[in-house]
Amino acid sequence: MEALRRALSDRCLTVSWLPGKGRGLVATRDFFPGDAIINEDAYASSPSKSSTGSVCDGCFASAKLKKCSGCRMVWYCGSACQKSEWKLHQLECRALAMLSDDRKKMLTPTIKLVVRLVLRRKLQNDWVIPTTETDNYDLVDALVSHMSSLEEKQLVLYAQMANLVKVVLPFVEIDLKEMTEIFSKLSCNAHTICDSELRPLGTGLYPVISIINHSCVPNSVLVFEGQNAFVRAVERIHKGEEVVISYIETAATSKTRQNDLRQYFFTCSCLRCSQDLKEDAILEGFKCVDYTCDGFLLPCVEKKTFTCHRCGTDWDEHKIKNLISELEQMCGKATASLSAGNPSETSLLYRNVEQLELKLYHCDSIKLLRTRETLLKIYMELNDWRGALRYCKLTIPVYQRLYQSIHPMLGLQHYTCGKLEWLLEETEDALKSFTAAVDILGITHGTSTPFIKELISRADEARAEAAYKQSNEDSKS
């Protein structure tokens, strides 16, 4: 821990013991929005099932890939990645090549990740690859595992997975109890690696970043460049303040968020979680059936009614229940049509769902938001840019309400709006949307990645086009 503290002090950070949370990362200077607080390469990582073969196992880039000719299970974007991974992959390749086809099928991304973690530890112990103060197995050892809180069923599953790792790596000494604990550590410490547009690509273990605790109103965000993880400040963090990120999707009610946090074995007590009752009603509650009232319905069991908390009107329980069951049926049909792959029919069904949801829920409700996000995707698929833009625009005020002002999801939604407006030749609006996207994503993603550079160049193009159109207008008048 002392070695880690020394290394972190150069980055103006320290590790502190925080009541009720365990370790936490604390700033030793002020950080400002957009500052990269820390970045770290994964100690071990593996692409998800759907990304296997479409991202490089080394750097997670989605370039033209080549399969390793030895094991035929691992993919690289080029000789640089293959070379840099070779010391580890040499052992992994030998192990994979010895497996039967049936065993190979059992190698889930999590098992592959643990195999890599064990091999990395072996190579560092044998001095084949170097260790540093921020890159060593002691940091993995120090991670919380919550083993004593695990249910028997989960423990048995982890033990079986540990056994499989032992089978895959017969040439490495493996302690089954310790290996079981590693799976438990992964569950509360590993992070999903995403691309710049937040599409999940795989999983990585980042032992230093794993010291960062959770908040539903975080002051920082975790983003990735390939498999390299960056934590950036999204608001001012004062010296002495804890750096916090969100482990979960924060566009959810407090109940859903606490439920999503169960795998981490703590109850969040951030400011948002302590004050959320009204917000929860907006996100998930039924609204008053009188469209002129913006109250919420509270169930009254004795009277068999739903009563509006604002205007006090009692609404017949049956009327509400009938609407709910009608909605459930419509949603079922729409989902089935979506999986059947008929976008035109699906768009009509989802629009019916939207209309009924508008009767039942607040206009900022999560259910309505998800329906509109689905409609946006469907219209994109149909190349109906006007329809897609309509739904993209409808989601933005809800994102602004649900997320903090600097949040990647909000920035990405502005970016999508801008691209659609550009396609529809609404240059002024596209410029506004691209600018809003740059203002947010420049902070969350930094300004030097190809993704942000492309966004900035789109904004510049829109600015030039808008100026050209304006000068034409001026010369006419």
Ligand SMILES: C[S@@+](CC[C@H](N)C(=O)[O-])C[C@H]1O[C@@H](n2cnc3c(N)ncnc32)[C@H](O)[C@@H]1O
């Ligand atoms: C990724 S680790 C964070 C570092 C951890 N505190 C440690 O000591 O290593 C996740 C674990 O930290 C704790 N934790 C994270 N955020 C918390 C919070 N807001 N309140 C209480 N405990 C929290 C929980 O035990 C959780 O399983």
